[in-house]
Amino acid sequence: xxxxxxxxxxxxxxxxxxxxxxxxxxxxxxxxxxxxxxxxxxxxxxxxxxxxxxxxxxxxxxxxxxxxxxxxxxxxxxxxxxxxxxxxxxxxxxxxxxxxxxxxxxxxxxxxxxxxxxxxxxx
Amino acid sequence: xxxxxxxxxxxxxxxxxxxxxxxxxxxxxxxxxxxxxxxxxxxxxxxxxxxxxxxxxxxxxxxxxxxxxxxxxxxxxxxxxxxxxxxxxxxxxxxxxxxxxxxxxxxxxxxxxxxx
Numbered sequence: 001x002x003x004x005x006x007x008x009x010x011x012x013x014x015x016x017x018x019x020x021x022x023x024x025x026x027x028x029x030x031x032x033x034x035x036x037x038x039x040x041x042x043x044x045x046x047x048x049x050x051x052x053x054x055x056x057x058x059x060x061x062x063x064x065x066x067x068x069x070x071x072x073x074x075x076x077x078x079x080x081x082x083x084x085x086x087x088x089x090x091x092x093x094x095x096x097x098x099x100x101x102x103x104x105x106x107x108x109x110x111x112x113x114x115x116x117x118x119x120x121x122x123x
Numbered sequence: 124x125x126x127x128x129x130x131x132x133x134x135x136x137x138x139x140x141x142x143x144x145x146x147x148x149x150x151x152x153x154x155x156x157x158x159x160x161x162x163x164x165x166x167x168x169x170x171x172x173x174x175x176x177x178x179x180x181x182x183x184x185x186x187x188x189x190x191x192x193x194x195x196x197x198x199x200x201x202x203x204x205x206x207x208x209x210x211x212x213x214x215x216x217x218x219x220x221x222x223x224x225x226x227x228x229x230x231x232x233x234x235x236x237x238x239x
Contacts, residue, residue: 004166033226033227040132040231040232041231042213042229042230042231042232043167043213043227043229044229045226045227048226058226090166090167092167109155109172109174109217110217110227111169111172112169112227113169114159114166114167114168115166116165116166117164117165117166
């Protein structure tokens with residue numbers, strides 16, 4: 001299995017240009033996520049998807065759009081790139097796992113698997 | 124809502140010394156907690172996770188973390204640092220969103236340097 005792959009690995013854009021980042025996973029995961037990573041800021045969630053055909057906004061969605069037409073793919077689009085969008089973008093996918101607590105009760109949680117990242121520079 | 128605070132954006136230790144990376148969380152519901160490691164120019168890799176089965180959690184590469192509810196902490200430790208441990212470490216907390224998806228909230232990261 002390839003896991004989570006991202007295309008392209010690097011890209012340089014001029015202000016105002018558009019582009020699409022592609023994320024693909026071969027683990028049949030229901031959930032997929034797009035994050036951006038900036039120095040000293042950790043990872044911030046841009047958009048996410050809980051299944052094919054569904055998307056939702058995360059913490060920093062402005063300036064981005066997403067689509068999940070197929071379960072295995074999650075696209076991140078920049079319609080009009082700005083220098084503030086210079087960042088490293090990570091895609092992740094996850095599935096629900098069961099967990100048994102100390103008291104014996106069952107609950108569930110997500111374990112996310114990350115792609116290698118796309119380094120985007122907007123001039 | 125959840126939040127994570129990692130104390131110290133940069134920690135330096137000598138090879139063979141104890142590694143201690145601090146993480147405190149805030150959560151209105153019982154949390155699940157994770158530590159991820161990121162090596163230079165790579166994605167994030169899961170180091171270990173707390174899912175309420177045991178408070179002391181062992182992970183890969185000799186790391187472990189202890190969940191302390193009274194201190195709202197989940198500090199990461201390793202008895203003896205190795206050069207290959209030099210990386211950035213992220214603590215994360217999760218809880219269910221209103222849309223039914225599980226989101227991770229990350230701390231800002233701690234960069235670990237290991238001095239020979």
